[in-house]
Amino acid sequence: MQVGNKYYESLWFDRDHPGEVRVINQRRLPWEFQIQIIDSLEEVYLAIREMTVRGAPVIGVLAAFGMYIDAYNHPDEAHLADRLDHAAEYLLSSRPTAVNLAYAVSEQQKIYHAISGHSAVTGALLRRALGMADTEKEACRLIGENGFPLIRELAEKKQGEPVNILTHCNAGWLATIDYGTALAPVYKAHKEGIPLHVWVDETRPRNQGARLTVWELKQAGIPYTLIADNAGGHLMQHGMVDIVLVGSDRTTRNGDVANKIGTYLKALAARDNHVPFYVALPVSTIDPALKDGKDIPIEKRAAKEIIEMEGMTGTKIQKVSIVPPDTPVMNYGFDVTPARLVTGLITEKGICQASEEGIRSILKY
Amino acid sequence: MQVGNKYYESLWFDRDHPGEVRVINQRRLPWEFQIQIIDSLEEVYLAIREMTVRGAPVIGVLAAFGMYIDAYNHPDEAHLADRLDHAAEYLLSSRPTAVNLAYAVSEQQKIYHAISGHSAVTGALLRRALGMADTEKEACRLIGENGFPLIRELAEKKQGEPVNILTHCNAGWLATIDYGTALAPVYKAHKEGIPLHVWVDETRPRNQGARLTVWELKQAGIPYTLIADNAGGHLMQHGMVDIVLVGSDRTTRNGDVANKIGTYLKALAARDNHVPFYVALPVSTIDPALKDGKDIPIEKRAAKEIIEMEGMTGTKIQKVSIVPPDTPVMNYGFDVTPARLVTGLITEKGICQASEEGIRSILKY
Numbered sequence: 001m002q003v004g005n006k007y008y009e010s011l012w013f014d015r016d017h018p019g020e021v022r023v024i025n026q027r028r029l030p031w032e033f034q035i036q037i038i039d040s041l042e043e044v045y046l047a048i049r050e051m052t053v054r055g056a057p058v059i060g061v062l063a064a065f066g067m068y069i070d071a072y073n074h075p076d077e078a079h080l081a082d083r084l085d086h087a088a089e090y091l092l093s094s095r096p097t098a099v100n101l102a103y104a105v106s107e108q109q110k111i112y113h114a115i116s117g118h119s120a121v122t123g124a125l126l127r128r129a130l131g132m133a134d135t136e137k138e139a140c141r142l143i144g145e146n147g148f149p150l151i152r153e154l155a156e157k158k159q160g161e162p163v164n165i166l167t168h169c170n171a172g173w174l175a176t177i178d179y180g181t182a183l184a185p186v187y188k189a190h191k192e193g194i195p196l197h198v199w200v201d202e203t204r205p206r207n208q209g210a211r212l213t214v215w216e217l218k219q220a221g222i223p224y225t226l227i228a229d230n231a232g233g234h235l236m237q238h239g240m241v242d243i244v245l246v247g248s249d250r251t252t253r254n255g256d257v258a259n260k261i262g263t264y265l266k267a268l269a270a271r272d273n274h275v276p277f278y279v280a281l282p283v284s285t286i287d288p289a290l291k292d293g294k295d296i297p298i299e300k301r302a303a304k305e306i307i308e309m310e311g312m313t314g315t316k317i318q319k320v321s322i323v324p325p326d327t328p329v330m331n332y333g334f335d336v337t338p339a340r341l342v343t344g345l346i347t348e349k350g351i352c353q354a355s356e357e358g359i360r361s362i363l364k365y
Numbered sequence: 366m367q368v369g370n371k372y373y374e375s376l377w378f379d380r381d382h383p384g385e386v387r388v389i390n391q392r393r394l395p396w397e398f399q400i401q402i403i404d405s406l407e408e409v410y411l412a413i414r415e416m417t418v419r420g421a422p423v424i425g426v427l428a429a430f431g432m433y434i435d436a437y438n439h440p441d442e443a444h445l446a447d448r449l450d451h452a453a454e455y456l457l458s459s460r461p462t463a464v465n466l467a468y469a470v471s472e473q474q475k476i477y478h479a480i481s482g483h484s485a486v487t488g489a490l491l492r493r494a495l496g497m498a499d500t501e502k503e504a505c506r507l508i509g510e511n512g513f514p515l516i517r518e519l520a521e522k523k524q525g526e527p528v529n530i531l532t533h534c535n536a537g538w539l540a541t542i543d544y545g546t547a548l549a550p551v552y553k554a555h556k557e558g559i560p561l562h563v564w565v566d567e568t569r570p571r572n573q574g575a576r577l578t579v580w581e582l583k584q585a586g587i588p589y590t591l592i593a594d595n596a597g598g599h600l601m602q603h604g605m606v607d608i609v610l611v612g613s614d615r616t617t618r619n620g621d622v623a624n625k626i627g628t629y630l631k632a633l634a635a636r637d638n639h640v641p642f643y644v645a646l647p648v649s650t651i652d653p654a655l656k657d658g659k660d661i662p663i664e665k666r667a668a669k670e671i672i673e674m675e676g677m678t679g680t681k682i683q684k685v686s687i688v689p690p691d692t693p694v695m696n697y698g699f700d701v702t703p704a705r706l707v708t709g710l711i712t713e714k715g716i717c718q719a720s721e722e723g724i725r726s727i728l729k730y
Contacts (some may be wrong), residue, residue, distance in 0.1 A: 032691060112532045116705050125521070150472035199695075202671070204569060204593040228569040228671060229594050232629025234663070235559070237629070262595025268633040298599070305693045306593060309674045312687025320676025323575045326397060327588045330564075334600035 001173045001187070003033060003219055005173045008169040009137070010058050010174045013065065013130060020071050021065040023053045023319050026174055030215040038062075048094040048101070051206070055175020056285050057136045059162060060100030063091045067108040069124035071118070079267055081112050097252040097258055097334050099287040105134060133177050139282035142178035142348035147185025147245070147280055148192070150346075154242045155194045160196040162223065164242045169203045169260035169281065171247025172211035181280040182245040183216065187347065189224050190268055198224040199235060200202050203260060205331060207303040229262050233269040233342040244270045245346075248281040255339030255354030257295030261332050267341035279337075279354065288365060293336030303329035344362040366538045366552070368398060368584055375423050376457070378430065378495060383435050386430040388418045391539055394579040396682055403427075406435040406452050413459040413466070415573065421614045421650050422501045425465030428456045429497050432473040433490035434484070445486060446477050461662040462623055462699050464615040464652040469497060498542050503554045504647035505544035507713035512550025512610070513557070514644055515711075519607045520559045527560040527588065529607045534568045534625035535577035536612025536644055536645065546645040547580065547610040550711065555587050563589040564600060568625060569668040570696060578690020594627050598634040609635045610711075613646040619656030620704030620719030626697050632706040644702075644719065645711040653730060659703030668694035 001008065011023045017037075025034040027050070038047055044066030053062050067339050070087045077083050088105045095101060111124045154163045171182035179187060190196055199216055203209035210226055217224040227235070235241050244266055250258045257263070257279050270277035290296060306329045308319045342354035345362070351356035366373065376388045382402075387531045390399040392415070403412055409431030412418050418427050435452045437495040453470045460466060519528045536547035544552060555561055563582055568574035575591055592600070600606050609631055615623045622628070622644050635642035647669050655661060671694045673684045707719035710727070717723035 002566055047583060184371065197592055202569065204567065207687060210692075214688060214692055216410055223693075225695045226671060227689060227695050230625075230700075231695065232568055233629040233633070234626060236699050237701070260403055260595075261593065261599060264598040264632060265595065265630040268598070268637055269519045269630060272633055303696040305592060309676060309685065309687060311687040313683060313685050317677060318683070318685055320674065320678050322572060322674060323579060325589060327575075328588075330592050330596065332596055332599050335595075335600070337544065 009178045009357050011062055011177060025052050027052050030211055041066055045090055045094050056098035057176040057282055058098045059098055061133045061136055063101050064108055065128035066091055068129050071122045071125055075118055084112050097299045097301060098250045100284050103284055130308055137177040138175045139348035140184050143181055143280050144179050144184030144188035146350055147346040148188040151185055151189040161170035163242055164197050166199040166241045166244045168201040168246050168263050168266055170208040172213055172216040174212050181247040186191040196222055200224050200226050201229050203228055232266050236269045236273040238274050241275050244275060244321040245279045246279055248279050249334055250296050251281060251286045252290040252292050253288045254292045254356050257337045257342055258296045258334045260363055262333050264335040264337045267337040272340050276343040278344050279345055283347050299333040301331045301333050307332050366542035366638050374543045375544060376427055390417050392417050395576055403577045406431055410455055410459050415610055420543040421463035421465045422647055424463055425469035426501055428466050429469040429473055433494050436487045440483055447478050456648040460664060462614045462664045463651050468649055504713035505541045505549050508645050508711055509544050509549030509553035511715055512711040514552040516550055527562040529605055530540040530560050531606045531609045533611050533612040533628050533631055534567040537578055537581040539577050546612040561587055565589050565591050567593050569594055587675055595632050601634045601638040601640050606640050606698045609640060611641045611644055613644050613650050615661050616646060616651045617655040617657050618653045619657045619721050622702045622707055623699045626700050627703045631699040632702040636706050641708040643709050643711055644707055648712050661729055664698040666698050668697045671696050672714040
């Protein structure tokens with residue numbers, strides 16, 4: 001997407017620097033637009049764990065590049081497959097909830113278990129990582145196309161009044177390679193000239209809504225308003241939300257949706273107020289191996305994400321402790337929205353019901 | 366309640382300083398325990414508006430003292446009733462949602478419209494303010510007594526495991542004169558030796574949970590864990606919450622409950638997971654003049670409450686901007702939880718259903 005007058009993706013590979021991958025450092029936004037070069041397995045691991053890069057689709061792609069970079073960096077490795085199996089395990093330990101990470105790693109494992117020779121393996125790993133990036137990007141473009149009619153219909157009903165969309169966390173192009181998942185239909189609708197306004201949930205504790213979604217929408221020139229996570233129910237009670245659009249980190253066979261903690265509360269409010277609640281996701285985020293949401297591992301993250309808050313004082317980025325540092329804290333990263341609360345899933349293959357039948361119709365398994 | 370080895374109330378009057386009222390400065394907690402002396406109508410207004418003192422019961426009492434202080438400070442006022450009518454209007458403009466404020470002011474108005482003479486009026490205003498403080502305090506003590514059996518029953522079911530209580534915002538003794546509303550049964554249960562654990566919602570944007578409820582529970586030695594506002598639904602889905610207890614700023618004739626923004630989302634999650642959801646409030650918070658929650662004025666507060674976050678860096682209290690200062694923001698202070706989601710109201714006169722019949726049985730109107 002456009003940043004100022006230049007087009008960026010959230011992650012890209014430059015053939016002139018074959019041992020590296022480049023990402024937008026999402027920990028510096030909105031204060032600073034910084035490109036980070038990642039050139040080792042350890043840095044891939046840290047970028048995922050510390051959330052320099054986050055969002056289920058993009059951490060999958062980054063992990064695929066991580067396997068490639070590790071192979072590239074060790075041309076003399078006698079036991080390349082063993083090395084890469086360790087790399088796979090290491091990357092899988094970075095974050096547990098998003099299925100894309102596990103999928104990407106297992107795709108790379110298929111390659112080096114099938115072929116041998118360092119340059120053949122390395123070349124194939126790179127091609128697969130690039131292919132995944134392309135696939136994710138195209139999937140998100142299509143999610144935009146497929147979700148767009150939902151917004152267009154609302155716009156027709158509203159006869160020129162802006163369509164009010166509520167979103168939680170960041171499911172924009174920073175979380176994918178390009179376009180986004182939940183935001184892809186929003187970008188498409190904006191491009192088509194439909195008047196829009198987006199309510200952006202702050203998304204405590206890490207404030208991905210406040211920091212990233214606000215930044216994305218500002219770049220795109222789409223009107224938005226930042227709200228506390230607590231506010232969405234009140235807005236829906238007062239007819240101020242026409243549709244809720246969120247992403248997903250893993251969706252199970254029956255349509256249960258793991259997404260950023262707090263998503264479930266918004267789904268409940270949407271149901272209580274007859275507001276459509278859609279989840280936008282590439283099919284790579286669907287995990288047909290899991291029967292339902294109870295089987296999704298939910299990440300517990302560090303206490304300091306709740307205790308500390310980062311912001312600007314003058315021109316300096318600074319952290320403050322918003323409670324005494326020894327305060328007992330519990331910090332779950334995700335929750336599961338039961339399929340019964342989801343109006344539909346928007347995928348690159350079309351919109352389907354959040355149900356076993358709906359997902360089967362999309363995945364054709 | 367006990368602060369270290371001394372007993373405090375959140376607001377008190379000292380006969381040796383008859384033109385003043387003393388409050389705990391809630392803007393400095395948890396970093397500093399500071400007592401603030403308030404000795405003019407303007408300072409009363411600012412203490413309420415800027416939330417040096419907050420919580421429906423205590424701002425009512427403070428407003429009553431405000432009327433008294435204004436009379437006390439103007440012994441030569443020829444038109445005392447006119448002056449106090451202006452004072453009343455001024456105080457009412459400080460914050461719109463809590464009914465206690467309007468009630469306290471109207472109670473004082475009755476006095477100076479009924480009697481005359483500066484010292485007679487001043488004396489009567491002081492007696493009424495002191496009486497209100499006593500009434501609120503006793504009401505909260507009784508809320509503790511009346512709510513306690515709910516916790517005791519849960520404790521019996523849990524056979525020695527701690528009862529997990531979730532609370533939103535601060536409805537403790539800082540928000541009342543003493544004991545609290547939602548926390549009164551918790552303090553009582555703790556005193557009775559029942560094992561407890563409290564999940565404390567951070568309560569963005571002003572973090573009254575993180576700053577005040579955590580501080581209160583720590584003083585009392587009750588185990589607690591701070592969570593993001595987004596987390597409560599997940600905890601309830603996983604059986605980690607036995608009861609939700611919250612306060613109220615205004616409850617209408619039919620049992621609709623205005624409380625801190627985000628309360629409605631927790632009520633929805635409680636209903637969805639069969640967790641009892643109780644609202645604790647003195648009857649002074651019930652507004653029988655209002656038919657239902659749609660009639661409650663909902664305060665919109667300053668954008669900077671969302672944009673800025675206060676905390677400690679080393680030994681310094683500092684504010685950081687968590688988003689660019691020009692970010693568009695909407696900041697509603699309260700939402701309305703419909704009566705249908707409320708398991709019961711805990712008042713000083715007993716527990717009743719959140720319904721017209723239930724409230725009638727308590728208020729006997």
